[in-house]
Amino acid sequence: MNQPLQTPAPANRLTSTRAGGKLVKDYWDNIFTARERGATVVWYNGAALNPIFQAMGIEWCHAEAFGARLAATHMEGPAQAMGEEYGYLRELCSYARTTLGCAVLTRREAENPASTAVADDMVLASRLPAPDLIVNAYAGCSTGQQWDEISYRIFDKSLPFFKVSYPLLWGNQPDFDYIKGEEWEAAARYVADQLRQLIAFLEHTTGRAFDWEKLREAMHYIKIAGQLRMDALDLCKAQPTPATFWDWVACIAPINFLPGNQDLVDFFAGVKTEIEQRVAEGIPALPRERYRLAFDGIMNWNKVGWLANKFAANDAAVVCGRYTHTSFWHEPHLIDVEDPLLGMAKHYLLCPFNHNAKVLGQLLIKDCEKYNIDGVVFHSTRTCRSASNGQMIMAKMAQKAGIQTMFFEGDVADASFYKDAILDTRLEAMLESIDVKAMAGR
Amino acid sequence: MIFENAAGSVDATVVRLLGTLSEAAAAPLEYVARWKRRTGRKAVGVLPMNFPLELVHAAGALPSLVQESSEAITDGRSLIYEFYCAYSRSLADQGAKGRLDVFDAIYAVDHCVALLGALDALRFAIEDRPIHLAQFPASMDEPASRVAVRERIAEMAAALAALTGTAPSAAALADSIALYNRDRALMRKVMDMRRAGTARISARQMQAIVQSAMVMDVAEHIAIMEQLVPALAQAAAGAPSGAVRLFLSGHYCHAPRPEVFDMIESCGVSIADDDLFTGYRFIATDVDATGDPLDALTDWYFNRNVTVPCGTRAQKTVDGADTLLTAIEASGSQAAIILLPKFCEPHMLYFPEIRKALLARDIPFLLIETEHEGLALEMLKTRVEALVETMKRGVAAH
Numbered sequence: 001m002n003q004p005l006q007t008p009a010p011a012n013r014l015t016s017t018r019a020g021g022k023l024v025k026d027y028w029d030n031i032f033t034a035r036e037r038g039a040t041v042v043w044y045n046g047a048a049l050n051p052i053f054q055a056m057g058i059e060w061c062h063a064e065a066f067g068a069r070l071a072a073t074h075m076e077g078p079a080q081a082m083g084e085e086y087g088y089l090r091e092l093c094s095y096a097r098t099t100l101g102c103a104v105l106t107r108r109e110a111e112n113p114a115s116t117a118v119a120d121d122m123v124l125a126s127r128l129p130a131p132d133l134i135v136n137a138y139a140g141c142s143t144g145q146q147w148d149e150i151s152y153r154i155f156d157k158s159l160p161f162f163k164v165s166y167p168l169l170w171g172n173q174p175d176f177d178y179i180k181g182e183e184w185e186a187a188a189r190y191v192a193d194q195l196r197q198l199i200a201f202l203e204h205t206t207g208r209a210f211d212w213e214k215l216r217e218a219m220h221y222i223k224i225a226g227q228l229r230m231d232a233l234d235l236c237k238a239q240p241t242p243a244t245f246w247d248w249v250a251c252i253a254p255i256n257f258l259p260g261n262q263d264l265v266d267f268f269a270g271v272k273t274e275i276e277q278r279v280a281e282g283i284p285a286l287p288r289e290r291y292r293l294a295f296d297g298i299m300n301w302n303k304v305g306w307l308a309n310k311f312a313a314n315d316a317a318v319v320c321g322r323y324t325h326t327s328f329w330h331e332p333h334l335i336d337v338e339d340p341l342l343g344m345a346k347h348y349l350l351c352p353f354n355h356n357a358k359v360l361g362q363l364l365i366k367d368c369e370k371y372n373i374d375g376v377v378f379h380s381t382r383t384c385r386s387a388s389n390g391q392m393i394m395a396k397m398a399q400k401a402g403i404q405t406m407f408f409e410g411d412v413a414d415a416s417f418y419k420d421a422i423l424d425t426r427l428e429a430m431l432e433s434i435d436v437k438a439m440a441g442r
Numbered sequence: 443m444i445f446e447n448a449a450g451s452v453d454a455t456v457v458r459l460l461g462t463l464s465e466a467a468a469a470p471l472e473y474v475a476r477w478k479r480r481t482g483r484k485a486v487g488v489l490p491m492n493f494p495l496e497l498v499h500a501a502g503a504l505p506s507l508v509q510e511s512s513e514a515i516t517d518g519r520s521l522i523y524e525f526y527c528a529y530s531r532s533l534a535d536q537g538a539k540g541r542l543d544v545f546d547a548i549y550a551v552d553h554c555v556a557l558l559g560a561l562d563a564l565r566f567a568i569e570d571r572p573i574h575l576a577q578f579p580a581s582m583d584e585p586a587s588r589v590a591v592r593e594r595i596a597e598m599a600a601a602l603a604a605l606t607g608t609a610p611s612a613a614a615l616a617d618s619i620a621l622y623n624r625d626r627a628l629m630r631k632v633m634d635m636r637r638a639g640t641a642r643i644s645a646r647q648m649q650a651i652v653q654s655a656m657v658m659d660v661a662e663h664i665a666i667m668e669q670l671v672p673a674l675a676q677a678a679a680g681a682p683s684g685a686v687r688l689f690l691s692g693h694y695c696h697a698p699r700p701e702v703f704d705m706i707e708s709c710g711v712s713i714a715d716d717d718l719f720t721g722y723r724f725i726a727t728d729v730d731a732t733g734d735p736l737d738a739l740t741d742w743y744f745n746r747n748v749t750v751p752c753g754t755r756a757q758k759t760v761d762g763a764d765t766l767l768t769a770i771e772a773s774g775s776q777a778a779i780i781l782l783p784k785f786c787e788p789h790m791l792y793f794p795e796i797r798k799a800l801l802a803r804d805i806p807f808l809l810i811e812t813e814h815e816g817l818a819l820e821m822l823k824t825r826v827e828a829l830v831e832t833m834k835r836g837v838a839a840h
């Protein structure tokens with residue numbers, strides 16, 4: 001196999017994604033001052049309900065995203081320590097225990113700001129403004145749903161709290177398939193009805209009327225931004241690829257929770273333009289792309305850079321992934337801007353952890369064909385059974401389709417679950433198998 | 443445990459009846475196979491935690507709740523990871539080994555992430571029969587949930603009619619509901635006697651009674667329970683031997699290993715009550731026998747979570763920790779043991795709330811994480827003994 005160099009040439013990361021980092025930072029900085037500005041704040045988990053909050057004129061804090069941000073900036077320690085002190089066992093979803101740790105810290109900070117005297121490294125974890133209301137809309141994962149039951153209890157069961165439920169896209173009926181069949185349509189109608197009830201709940205809680213025109217406007221921008229993102233992803237069919245999965249990871253936060261507005265569109269237009277330029281000029285994401293891989297599983301927030309370097313050092317371009325390519329407004333044609341709720345409901349149902357294993361396998365194989373993938377890397381996420389569900393079956397399906405597979409154990413937000421040596425050995429073995437197969441095919 | 447009558451001779455009736463129930467509980471798939479041979483009818487494997495068994499029964503099939511197997515997990519490892527709870531891993535393993543082929547279909551209604559993963563794995567292990575998910579929303583607070591549950595129950599009734607050739611009619615459902623209510627009431631009587639100290643029954647035996655009800659033909663179970671209840675009442679209870687009274691809590695969806703109960707009881711403890719799935723949780727709530735049966739089964743789902751709230755549900759108006767405190771006090775227990783299956787997400791999420799409540803009330807407790815294999819019983823025994831010492835001294839420590 002191709003040996004990594006002593007000092008691997010760095011990956012050629014997209015520069016346009018930096019603008020997204022700035023937008024995201026500004027968004028959080030703004031949230032941190034919500035209390036002083038007298039804004040109404042909702043904490044929510046799961047689906048990208050932000051256009052609804054935007055139209056309602058309330059400020060939204062995606063609790064998971066905050067946990068991810070803490071892990072990505074290696075600031076998760078204090079929140080996790082607080083979670084442990086509160087009684088969470090280490091095997092519990094690290095996303096949930098990080099963010100619930102933040103909730104405990106926020107609660108203490110809100111109760112007695114003078115006395116907490118939080119240590120410097122705790123500052124970020126305790127900076128979320130305490131919520132005025134809680135909304136949960138977690139598809140697929142029961143933990144995601146129950147996590148806000150606990151948030152609600154941490155805040156003394158005193159806050160208005162609404163939950164949206166989703167059926168897992170299971171497929172009892174023979175006509176069921178991805179975005180097809182009566183079961184799918186019925187599920188979408190059921191979720192859209194709940195969104196209407198959520199809006200009624202928000203109106204009741206805030207005492208204000210919902211602004212449907214603002215929702216249409218937000219969805220107008222989100223639909224365009226979503227399409228630009230998908231177009232940009234498609235451009236990575238080029239060989240060598242102009243951008244990698246790790247670039248797309250940097251685009252998750254903007255598409256997941258930033259306001260639907262012109263800035264969002266401009267950001268994704270910028271990303272697409274940069275990729276178009278790269279394709280036109282033949283600029284690759286990796287100096288030497290030798291392998292094209294897909295990545296399955298939830299993100300490894302505190303290891304993104306580490307993983308990106310590891311694959312780059314092996315000349316392995318991770319081109320696509322479930323978390324980036326099959327989620328986050330990824331079927332923009334489903335959105336009817338004039339009457340957006342049903343299309344929004346459909347996207348919420350299309351959470352990448354809300355499919356059955358067979359559909360997941362089919363989507364994976366489709367992307368492998370589209371992007372000419374040699375092998376799939378499965379991140380078996382120690383504390384996220386939702387992302388881990390179905391992976392072994394997907395791997396069997398991929399192997400049957402002639403695609404190499406490997407597994408490594410990691411985690412969504414707890415760095416202690418990584419075993420570096422195992423990842424190295426397995427990656428090396430898979431890349432060797434890809435070489436052997438390529439030689440046999442010559 | 444030996445049952446003695448007033449004359450001091452072993453009450454053979456009790457031993458015999460409990461033996462029959464224990465056998466079905468310990469070898470459920472063999473029971474199902476025998477039942478099918480005997481009746482020539484179909485059997486449906488159902489998954490915990492809220493499945494309305496009455497529906498399958500009214501469609502003329504045997505509903506049998508799939509239990510964790512004591513077999514080592516081998517083949518199932520190629521379907522789901524090792525960091526899943528024992529029950530979900532065992533389910534996948536039993537499916538991969540063909541053990542569940544005795545069932546003509548598998549049905550589930552519950553939302554727990556590990557359970558759904560295991561059910562999906564079963565679809566690949568058992569390709570030739572229906573694996574039906576009629577997912578009940580886990581959030582109990584919204585009006586939309588009730589409508590959805592009612593629809594799922596109706597869909598299941600239609601699917602069962604296609605499977606068995608017998609539609610679960612309103613009359614058949616009313617009969618099934620009456621039977622299951624009767625069985626639950628009989629089991630509750632035994633629990634009442636245990637709580638009152640008028641029947642000496644071990645935790646292992648109590649669990650066998652409930653677990654067998656999950657597995658067996660309900661009429662057959664009732665027939666045994668109707669003999670067992672009076673026999674137990676007659677058997678001299680004896681004083682509860684001054685043993686320390688303890689409450690068992692947890693295990694939302696499957697049976698703890700009976701060896702754990704034996705170990706706990708060997709520390710001079712008597713189990714006064716529990717909220718285990720294979721205990722009070724399973725039998726606590728009856729189905730309304732009047733009105734539309736599908737409505738009644740829908741109500742039952744929501745009522746169950748009020749009687750004994752479950753961490754796998756999301757309901758802001760009830761609290762498992764409060765219910766637990768009330769149950770501990772009502773049973774006169776001096777302490778609690780929380781049995782938490784390793785990797786059980788919902789239980790891990792709720793545990794701090796439970797801990798907070800117990801600490802606030804100064805109730806001594808012990809957390810035991812259970813596993814499929816390799817339970818260090820001797821080590822656990824030391825911890826239970828320490829808890830018993832604490833209780834005897836009347837000091838709350840954790």
Ligand code: SF4
Pocket residue numbers: 093094095096141142143144145147298353383384385386387412
């Ligand atoms: S287990 Fe996974 S999907 Fe579920 S809440 Fe945690 S991170 Fe989200």
Ligand code: SF4
Pocket residue numbers: 527528529530554555556557694695696754783785786787788789
């Ligand atoms: S409730 Fe707990 S033990 Fe039961 S299937 Fe879910 S995770 Fe496993």
